[in-house]
Each structure stands twice: as structure tokens, then as C-alpha cells.
Amino acid sequence: MGRTARRAAAAVALVLAVGACQAAPSDDERPSSVSPSPGLGPYEDVPSAVTDPDDPELPDPLVDTDRLVTGGPPPDGIPALTDPAFEDVADVDWLEDSDPVLGVSVEGEERAYPVRILIWHEIVNDTVADVPVAVTYCPLCDSALAFDRRVGDRILDFGVSGMLYNSDLVMFDRQTHSLWPQIEGRAVAGTLTGTELDRVSVAVVSWDQWRDAHPDGAVLSLDTGHERDYGHNPYVGYDDPDTDPFLLDTDADPRLPAKARVIGIGSEDAALAVPVDHALESGVVETEVDGEPVTVWARPGTTSALDAAVIAEGRETAVTGVFRPRLDGRDLTFAADGDGFTDHQTGSRWNILGHAVDGELAGERLTPVDHLDTFWFAWVGFTPETEILR
Structure with missing residues (x-):
């Protein structure tokens, strides 16, 4: 298949994905036709940036609002999950070993959020170890991030706005209808403009890797309250490097191909992109970010969620980890060893x-x-000053 045909096929797949993900709007509407989530705090009496991010009663937006483009579904057309159900690891028989999952650990409580579910919902509003968190996944950027939902005396509940910025998921909070691009993690329009969310670390690994490490953990259940074709990919072929990002309204930085996969670390003028292919060559990359040493790990081991029609049948891709290489005052160095890693100082695996x-x-x-x-276009779109480790 030639480049033009691949682009056409990807465009068709995205159109089908939008239709498949879109849910019928609720009869119970609040201002701006955004349906409330049961049991959550009321929508505050403030102007809605979902309806009009340029409302003169709101703070000045931090972005050009003409670049907040509609991706297809309306607000809540892709339904975020709230008060999700979980299963014990031992009871999960519907995931393949290579299935990608988002692993979140909060104060010793371990949870896995399978991408085969997140690809249809994009946001899970959860509470882990009494910490309100939002676990998010944007298929168009293949980006997974989690955030603490507490902002001052508010606990925010997030939904999918239906907008994109730099082709990235734009979330909205139901309390103030402010707009939050996922990768930025900051409100760019609305009452909470300028407010940043605290990050919660996420590890994107294969199901068998997470399961073996956390046999007593909990797994997001297929019992979501929605009928979706979980396990199937509505964005078939989207990670083909010869296809263009969806609705990206600027030219991607030419230092790397737009859909090259990178490991993004840091932020603003202290940002670093490590190409995944480079990290895979040695398995371990020792570097610094903002003057602090980090060790970057990469091994094959999971499947791309954006390749084949069935996620578990997608092509193999890398799992990664980034850590502080220091433990109890001892500096450690590492080497890839089989499917894991060994430190040089003690020989531990x-x-x-x-x-x-x-x-x-x-x-x-x-x-x-x-x-x-994530993809290079997504990382550099939010950290244009990023360096590239080659």
C-alpha cells in the first residue's frame, strides 16, 4: 500500500472511530449541553469555556482558541468513567499477556487500567488510596497520563470535551467547565485558567508484566455500564509512521518524523525527548534532566493499541521506565539483561x-x-524547546 493509500485508510478509520465512540447525548442537560455525572457536585454558576472559551467574563485564555478544534463527538460523546468497578487479578481471564495496561500506584495501592477499555473512554475518574485521580489516555497521541483531581477545596470530575489541541485530548472539568489539554495538564480556558494539576506517575506496560509484579492488585472491570467492543481498536493503522496526525493544524517540528515514538521527560526549557528506537538499542540510557540524573529503560514487550483491529494482535512495541538511579544514598548504574535489568553495583535483577x-x-x-x-509531534507541540537525545 502506498503512502497516499495509507493516509486515506487511516482517515477512514478515524471517521469510523469517531462514530463508534460517540454516545447519544443525555436528556438531562446542563448549560452547554454537557450532561452531569450522577452523585457529583453541582456545576458552579460560572461561564462555560466549553460553550465559549472567549467569554469576556472569563480570564484571558492561555492559547489561541481558534486552535481548539472539534474532533467529532460533542462534549461527553466519548463517555468518561466515574466510580469504576474493579476485579481481582486472579479473576481476570479476558486480557492477553501482551495487552497494554496503565499501571498506577498510590501509597501502596496498585491498579491497572487496560488500554482496551481506555481507548473507548479516554478518562477514568477514580479514587486510589483515598486520593482522587483522573487516569487518562489519548489515542490520537498514544499518551497516558494521570492527575490528582484536587484543586484547592474542589475535587474535580473530568469529561471528554470533544475538542482537540495539538491533536491532543482536551478535558473539561464538570464543576467549572474549564478546558484542560491532557499533555499540558493545565487549564487553558475557563474559570480555572492557569491552574496546573499535580501528576500521578503512570507506567504503560504489558498485562503479564504488571500482573506478575502485582498479583494482589485491582484491574479496571469490563463492567463499565457502557456497551463497547472492548479489545478492538477503532483507530486501525493510526500509528503507521507514514500517516499524518489527525487534525494537527501546525507543521510538526522536522527534527524527527511526526509519528516517531519518543520518551518525553521534564517540561518547558528542561524537556528531553529520548527516541524509543535509540533507547531500545542498548536497553538503558543514562542521562540528566534539569541537572538530575535519570536512568531510562526500554525493552520490547507489549503490543501497539493503534495498529491491528484486535489490540492483542498489534505489532510489538516497547515498554519503558524512567527512574532516579539512587537508592538509600547509593548511586546505581544498570544494564539490560534478558527481559529485565541488572545493576552493576550489587548484581540485583x-x-x-x-x-x-x-x-x-x-x-x-x-x-x-x-x-x-507518545508521538514526537505531541511531545514537541507542548515542549517546543525540548532537546533530543540521539
Whole structure:
């Protein structure tokens, strides 16, 4: 299939995806036709940026609002999950070993959010170890991020606005209808303009890797209250590097191909992009971000959620981890070893989640560094000053 045909096929797939993901609007509407979530706090009596981000009663937006483009579905057309149900690891028989999952750990409580569910809902409003979190996934950027939902004395509940910015999911909070591009993690329009969410670390790994590390963990259930074709990919072929990003209204930085996969670390003028292919060559990349040492790990081990019609049948892609290479005052260095890693100082074995699984340091954990596995166009769109580690 030639480049033009691949682009056409990807465009058709995206049109079908929008139709498949769109839900019928609720009869119970609030201002701007955004339906409320049951049991949540009321919508505050403020102007809605979902309806008009340029409303003169709101703070000046932080972005050119002409670039907040409609991706297809209306607000809540892709339904976020709230008060989700979970299953014990031992009861899960519907995931393949290579299925990608988003692993979240809060104060020792471990949860996995399968991409085969997130690809249809994009946001899960959850509470983990009494911490309100939003676990998010944008298929168009293949970006997974989690946030603390607490802002001052508010606990925010997030929905899918139906807008895109830099081709990235734009969330809205139901309390003030402010707009939050996912990768930025900051309100760019609305009452809460300028407010930043605190990040919660996410590890995107294969189901068997997460399951083996957390046999007593909890897994987001297929019992979502929605009828979706979980396990199937509505964006078939989207990660083909010869296709263009969907509704990206600027030219991607030419230093790398738009859909090259990178590991993004840091922010603003202290941002670094590590091409995944480069990280895979050695398995371990030792570097610094904003003057602090980090160790970047990459191994094959999961499937792309955006390749084949059935997610578990997608092509193999990398799992990554980024950590502080220091433990109890001791600096560590690492080498890839089989499907894991070994530190040079003690010979202990480590898994991709930064857990020592064998040797002198067994049971220890490295401190994770927030990072983002995504396409180059998405990372550089929000961190234009980023350096590239080559």
C-alpha cells in the first residue's frame, strides 16, 4: 500500500472511530449541553469555556482558541468513567499477556487500567488510596497520563470535551467547565485558567508484566455500564509512521518524523525527548534532566493499541521506565539483561517497573520519574524547546 493509500485508510478509520465512540447525548442537560455525572457536585454558576472559551467574563485564555478544534463527538460523546468497578487479578481471564495496561500506584495501592477499555473512554475518574485521580489516555497521541483531581477545596470530575489541541485530548472539568489539554495538564480556558494539576506517575506496560509484579492488585472491570467492543481498536493503522496526525493544524517540528515514538521527560526549557528506537538499542540510557540524573529503560514487550483491529494482535512495541538511579544514598548504574535489568553495583535483577526482584536489593523500588510515551509531534507541540537525545 502506498503512502497516499495509507493516509486515506487511516482517515477512514478515524471517521469510523469517531462514530463508534460517540454516545447519544443525555436528556438531562446542563448549560452547554454537557450532561452531569450522577452523585457529583453541582456545576458552579460560572461561564462555560466549553460553550465559549472567549467569554469576556472569563480570564484571558492561555492559547489561541481558534486552535481548539472539534474532533467529532460533542462534549461527553466519548463517555468518561466515574466510580469504576474493579476485579481481582486472579479473576481476570479476558486480557492477553501482551495487552497494554496503565499501571498506577498510590501509597501502596496498585491498579491497572487496560488500554482496551481506555481507548473507548479516554478518562477514568477514580479514587486510589483515598486520593482522587483522573487516569487518562489519548489515542490520537498514544499518551497516558494521570492527575490528582484536587484543586484547592474542589475535587474535580473530568469529561471528554470533544475538542482537540495539538491533536491532543482536551478535558473539561464538570464543576467549572474549564478546558484542560491532557499533555499540558493545565487549564487553558475557563474559570480555572492557569491552574496546573499535580501528576500521578503512570507506567504503560504489558498485562503479564504488571500482573506478575502485582498479583494482589485491582484491574479496571469490563463492567463499565457502557456497551463497547472492548479489545478492538477503532483507530486501525493510526500509528503507521507514514500517516499524518489527525487534525494537527501546525507543521510538526522536522527534527524527527511526526509519528516517531519518543520518551518525553521534564517540561518547558528542561524537556528531553529520548527516541524509543535509540533507547531500545542498548536497553538503558543514562542521562540528566534539569541537572538530575535519570536512568531510562526500554525493552520490547507489549503490543501497539493503534495498529491491528484486535489490540492483542498489534505489532510489538516497547515498554519503558524512567527512574532516579539512587537508592538509600547509593548511586546505581544498570544494564539490560534478558527481559529485565541488572545493576552493576550489587548484581540485583530489576523489572521494567523499577522493582528489584532478585539479589541483594530484592524488594526495593526505584523512585519513578514522570515521563510520557507518545508521538514526537505531541511531545514537541507542548515542549517546543525540548532537546533530543540521539
